[in-house]
Amino acid sequence: MSDQVAETDANPETDEAEAYVLGKRDVAAILYTVEIEDREKLIELMEPLHAADIADLLEQINTFDRARLIRLYGHEFDGEILSELDEGIRDEVVSLLAPKVLQEAMRELDSDDVVDIFEDLEDAQQATMLGALDDVDRAVVEQALSYPEYSAGRLMQREVVMAPQHWTVGAAIDHLRATPEAELPDQFYHIIVVDPRLHPVGNVTLGKLMRSKRDTLLTALMEDSFQIIPATRDEGDVAYAFNQYHLISAPVVDEDGRLIGVITIDDAMAVLDEEHEEDILRLAGVGESSLSDRVIETTKQRLPWLAVNLLTAIAASMVISQFEVALAQIVALAVLMPIVASMGGNAGTQSLTVAVRALATKDLTGSNVWRVIRRECLVGLINGTIFAVIMGIVGIIWFGSPALGGVIAVAMVINMVIAGLAGTGIPILLERVGVDPALASGAFVTTVTDVVGFFAFLGLAAAVLL
Amino acid sequence: MSDQVAETDANPETDEAEAYVLGKRDVAAILYTVEIEDREKLIELMEPLHAADIADLLEQINTFDRARLIRLYGHEFDGEILSELDEGIRDEVVSLLAPKVLQEAMRELDSDDVVDIFEDLEDAQQATMLGALDDVDRAVVEQALSYPEYSAGRLMQREVVMAPQHWTVGAAIDHLRATPEAELPDQFYHIIVVDPRLHPVGNVTLGKLMRSKRDTLLTALMEDSFQIIPATRDEGDVAYAFNQYHLISAPVVDEDGRLIGVITIDDAMAVLDEEHEEDILRLAGVGESSLSDRVIETTKQRLPWLAVNLLTAIAASMVISQFEVALAQIVALAVLMPIVASMGGNAGTQSLTVAVRALATKDLTGSNVWRVIRRECLVGLINGTIFAVIMGIVGIIWFGSPALGGVIAVAMVINMVIAGLAGTGIPILLERVGVDPALASGAFVTTVTDVVGFFAFLGLAAAVLL
Structure with a gap:
């Protein structure tokens, strides 16, 4: 990470022209290490890259180089790369990964990412992946798949931070500190306040929580802008709501209105991007399409x-x-x-x-x-x-x-x-x-x-x- | 707010078909109150609506009704409605507002929203608005306008939460509690850690901050994913970076690499949406366009x-x-x-x-x-x-x-x-x-x-x- 910062810092103007584009020379250097099978150098070159950039790299090189690179890279392969990879070549990459590497890669991901990867795979690769999951993850994937495709239920993550209505700031903070890391989402920005029937009644931002006195009631700190999303709602409508109402996260409820998960804005942004892509391609008479298709x-x-x-x-x-x-x-x-x-x-x-x-x-x-x-x-x-x-x-x-x-x-x-x-x-x-x-x-x-x-x-x- | 919740809660399935669309009947009811000049009923009907929905309503009715509605609505008019309004009719609405109402509306907004409204207005309305701003806001607007159009400098907000590298969790929390509300951003999700020259070195999420011991160094909690954005970078590239790297907020720096502001994902999402709109319309040979154009x-x-x-x-x-x-x-x-x-x-x-x-x-x-x-x-x-x-x-x-x-x-x-x-x-x-x-x-x-x-x-x- 420090490499990235240093680089951006050192030449803030040279990257104007092609900001965030992996240079042709960088790609060539990486492919050269693959050519001469220099594993150490490959890992060194890949280390500063974000998973999303590695995914882009894999999409841009040809099938032959892709296979060689993945084989050489071995167990360095991160779950997030799979998550960022274009659906078009995900099947191919999954089939290239050793079962142990795949298992390791899956373990690091949040439930929504595992579901997202899983649902787009072909049957053979789905079987490979189910085998690589542990029991808890497998149950999560199977439950998510019970919701319709492209619904909020598929998009949400199950890890939720919630608190009952009668709690104070102090109680909420103590609870957060006592919860083991693994049970919390990777990132969270709100606490969802719920009534005794687990119906969400409001959001409290962490900033407000941190600045308030310990004896303040959570209900006194709730946000103005609050939207509850039914699990069956179309993901396009969810993205629209995030953009329209400037939401950062929103609770997802089942048909009885009970809190079952949460959707965060980064996932909603990805959906907005996909929906746009779909619209623009459909208007031109192209179905789903990607540059890595054959x-x-x-x-x-x-x-x-x-x-x-x-x-x-x-x-x-x-x-x-x-x-x-x-x-x-x-x-x-x-x-x-x-x-x-x-x-x-x-x-x-x-x-x-x-x-x-x-x-x-x-x-x-x-x-x-x-x-x-x-x-x-x-x-x-x-x-x-x-x-x-x-x-x-x-x-x-x-x-x-x-x-x-x-x-x-x-x-x-x-x-x-x-x-x-x-x-x-x-x-x-x-x-x-x-x-x-x-x-x-x-x-x-x-x-x-x-x-x-x-x-x-x-x-x-x-x-x-x- | 509670009305909204109750409504979503009560009929989670009826809104599937046209989720987030203001019903024709609601619009008719509001226009009727305008027709009979029933101000109280109008305010009552508008109260549960989000500013973004009120903006949509104003875009969908005709010029004559719009003028009558705004006049009747009077000083209830909220700054956020202006912020959400399509550029095409913003000029018209600004010219309809009484100077005092405009002044009040501006005062509630964050600096980036004020700049966003201001830059799209015509000269006459810009003058009206400058007159309505207080000295601090006027200085902010003028400074923001010194950055190129569609740059990160225009998009960022100046309100930033930062902490020096040597601070501990305890020092950061105490600082946050001591800072007056007005100097903090409306919403924030990270603390930006800076070196002595004010160069950003990393982000700490509030969730991590809250869960850590008071004597932990902030630098030990910094995120993996961190991107610094030069103020001159094109806003399209900024939106791309947010989507590519799943950023929630990112620090903006001047040409010396010093922290001068922050961009949050909701603004990046809005830019992504606009860029897509531009692409889709340009591909069809339509320049800028909106339904409210004459x-x-x-x-x-x-x-x-x-x-x-x-x-x-x-x-x-x-x-x-x-x-x-x-x-x-x-x-x-x-x-x-x-x-x-x-x-x-x-x-x-x-x-x-x-x-x-x-x-x-x-x-x-x-x-x-x-x-x-x-x-x-x-x-x-x-x-x-x-x-x-x-x-x-x-x-x-x-x-x-x-x-x-x-x-x-x-x-x-x-x-x-x-x-x-x-x-x-x-x-x-x-x-x-x-x-x-x-x-x-x-x-x-x-x-x-x-x-x-x-x-x-x-x-x-x-x-x-x-």
Whole structure:
């Protein structure tokens, strides 16, 4: 640790450009020690690195180097590295670890981390890991798995610091000092005050506890901001609550409202990060994905969305084929028609992204849905008109036909208003019927803007120009 | 607060569907009290709400209602509501508040919150707010503004709990008890241990402090995970460090390495959220945006990207216009050409989103850049081949021409490999030259896939079929 501090201290400005990035040279130095099988030097180079950085390193090197490094590193392998590792290569790494190393690694972790690692493993690796756990940990993992995936019950840690309502500051401090280290969470920032039925009634921060007189009642020190989380609540909603209400930790309760665990903000932050990643990738038509996935896995992940896109593209082509007569007579139509579709597609994607994001942050609700839809259509109308004028002029200059300019202008306005309507309406409808709007909106919206764009442009052209 | 608890407690399952969303009925009830100007009932309804929820409410209602509500609510208006409010309507709300109410609201806030509100206001409102601050707060704001925008210096709070290296647990606890409430941060979780030059050397958690003997040295209790943040570091990198290293708070130092403030995880989480929002919106070609923006503002935000898209669409059209002869002879080309461009565009967007995301999380580095580019091209080749076969067959069935089927198949493979190359290479190049890849990649990549798609398909068609 002291190495880290010294380094940050010595050159605080050089690391501006790529703060927190493991240098190419560091990676090369580590791989060199693996190459020459210099175990001591490897351990020396890895020692100052945080588990999260070691995990990043393992993700960035190739499979062959990864296996050699892990074998050479041996029993130095820390449980936290597994915890930080991308799910994509966790299976691989678990299967590389000697059973004893794995057992050792698991023993150091908090219950929530063990569960987190366990639930993402494939069956074979799950069996390996269950074998490596001691009885207590195995019971914890099995209990956690009884809660739904992505629920607060899976996210929470079981180690909780609680105190009855009638306790004073002195009683709480004495209790804390008397509790053995192993029964306390790794880190904790609050004491949860509970009533006789174990229902949480409030939080007391350690700072307040430490500064108060010994005879003060805990209930007199409780925080303003307090949120109780049911064990079945979706982890995305949990992350939202932490961010919305600036929580540091929150008690988790079972269906009877009894305290069964606690979620801390660092876990909530990790969930927020994952949810964002999911949204951003889903919007682009990529399922789960990571840089350490192999070619075949990546190909499979990308394929479904491309298949959907092929269907919508064929649908658009069928619209075009209805106007073969017009296209055969006026080639300019073929030249200009992608512009109308493309502008609609872009405007639709803009509206849709804002809507998906607003739904995720719970800013788009029953109270403002119609105002937002109206706004998006109006924005489409205004921008559509501006670009219609520009394209109308381009059409006249390029092809010398005012009628053609007029047709493309009108089609553009129509398509961009529809883009605003579809871009907002489709995600809202999907959300209402319980489909993730990030996942499915894109396909629907571009289908609408393609079909409407080609139909409006070619249809008007056929009516006006032929 | 007790109302909140009771509510969550009473119906833990009814709020599953829309956890943390203010019900339409609640909003209507509040607006009704505004309508009939029943101030007491309004205050009663607002009382159980968290400041963040009140801010959401204000964002969701229209300008007219907002003004009426704020006027009726009067001096109940809490500083934290301003803090939680979307920047888009903060100006409007500040200008609605009576000077005295504003002054009162500011007084309750921590220094980082005051700075955060202040820096986003327009000049007129900044003047109003400076007038409302007392001398100490004004000095704090002015000092914070001396750090670059979006830097750790702006994000940190000045209230710090520190202790010299030679102190024992007992000395630290006595010091904490003797310090007046006002000089301590609202919430704190660590004591920062500093050397005689005020350089931070480690963190001690309050939990450890409380459980240790009075004569233990603080240096013996310091955490493993410790990161020092220079005041000039970008806030995005700060948020990354918190997430990567599971930090709860981190000391901020000036250019001489002296402790000047502290950043806590709740602020880092808010930054992470904002950075994600920015990325997701930029990828869709929307600048800053929020649901509470007016039509004109929204129109302006969307326009630049649409203008860029118009240029790239025209560029693609110019490629098409080179093949007017072929298009005039074979109408099927006009029908099929959008499919090739569309599939390339989608594959490119997939690659580009994965690359932009990996750059943001620092997973794509010098060590693995070539491996990732090679992977994306290979994925493009495999998926391209699969869809080429499908489209070749569709082409033959639909238009009865094996040659046409062959042409579209080959063009598809070419465009999807290029999509993988451009989708990965362009964001990496942009990042290298210092342009945000999320902002600009989309335009470049779709231009490439449109141009290559039309050129490959029509060019091959002209060569083979004519």
